Amino acid sequence: MERKISMQDIANRLNISKNSVSQALSGKPGVSEETRQAVQKMADQLGYQYTGTRKQKDQEKTSPMNIALIASDYAFSLISFFGEIYLSVENEVRSRGMNLFIESINSHSKEHLVLPALLTNHQIDGILILSHISTEYMKKIIDTGIPTVLIDHHEPSLRADSILTNNRFGAFTAVEHLIQLGHKEIAFVGDVNFSPSYQERLDGYLLALNKYGLKANQQFMFTSAQENSDELNSYFENLETKPSAWFCVNDGHGFLMTSLLQQQGYNVPGDVSVCSFDNGQLSQIATPKITTMDIDLTYYGKKAVEQLWWRIHHRNEPIQEILLPTKLIIRDSTSVHG
Structure with a gap:
């Protein structure tokens, strides 16, 4: 036999x-x-x-592939930004004939490193992680061996592909716009420890100042600024001299800063200019509407799914970081100075 x-x-x-x-x-x-x-x-x-x-x-x-989209409760709550990316992901996944499973990660799961239930309840072929959860938690997901792509987050120890905004060049463009309007004293407002994106926007701010031969004034760099009007007001009142322009790390800071300046009796943009980042709803409903950097969120989601599809079929290729461009949207909050 x-x-x-x-x-x-x-x-x-x-x-x-x-x-x-x-x-x-x-x-x-x-x-x-x-x-x-x-x-x-x-x-x-x-x-x-x-x-x-x-x-x-x-x-x-x-059988169609199963794709998991996971994010923190906080990220899913930011409907105006991450909601648009999620809708784009959903459309792209469906257009490729795949199934999409979604799970929100609460603080308990994050702290105790409890993997998403969908990873044990379903055969998952690829994972998209939207924004930041925690480095330890994200590492545990990546360590499952399931192909993973990070959306709007990266960190040196996370060995996974990332789809990112080109924050440095975007911030450079925004600050260059202010410089070309004649502004030489430009403040930076944002908490750089909150997100790698904000640190990169600080880098872009400094790159622009350096290119145009302007010395960075440490007094004008509020790099731990929370999105809080009282904190911004306290910082502003303690400034010995006031800048002629403010570059804000996101639209929330831009909206608060514009309101604060107006409450202090400044005309925006007659006396002082404000520029922000993200082109979210707050930049569009402010009075005046705020000049900002636009991110194509639909393309963000499409590119993430495209990269995950590629990664599933090329598991051993080098890790990639893909930077997506931004576009300056000039509105009414910036004008010529001097």
Whole structure:
């Protein structure tokens, strides 16, 4: 009677572990696409009987992929920004014939590193993480081996692709706009510890000042500014001299700063200019409407799904950071100075 071919026989022929053969035949993560194909080819050559694993693989070929979108409760609450990205992700996932599962991560799950329930309840082929949760939590998700793409967040220890705004060049463009209007004393307002994006916007602010030979004034750099009117007011009142323009790290700060200046008796933009970032609702409903940097949120979501699709099929390619451009929207809060 002819001996039945085993996984060990395939492993011996390819000089790899039996576990790698099992992962390759079952379609689980952990082996390269090259190894997966080599194992399947050798299995066919040797006449290996797949039983359940072959059936699972056949199902994977015909069943749509399952994509998970996860984010913190806080990120999901920012409807005007992340809501648009989410809708774009949903449309792109559906257009590619895939299923989308969504889960919000609360503070308890984050602190205790409890993985999303959808990862155990469903066969998930790829994960999108929207914004920041915590480095430890995100690392645990990435360590599952499921292809993961980060949206609007990156950190040196997170080994996953990232889709990011080109914050440095965007902030550079905004501050350059103020400089070209004749402003030389330009303040920076934002909490750089809140997000890597805000630190990068500070970098862009400094790049613009440096290019035009303007010395950065430490008094004008409010780099721990919370989105709080009382805190901004306290900072403003303690300034010995007042800048002629304010670059705010987001539209929330821009809206509060514009209101504060007006309450202090300044005309915006007659006396002082304000420029912000994100082109969210607050920049559009302010009086005057605020000059800001626009981010194409629809393209953001589309690009994230596109990158995840690519990563699922190219698991061993180098990690990539993809920077998306911004566009200056000139409104009524900035004008020529002097």
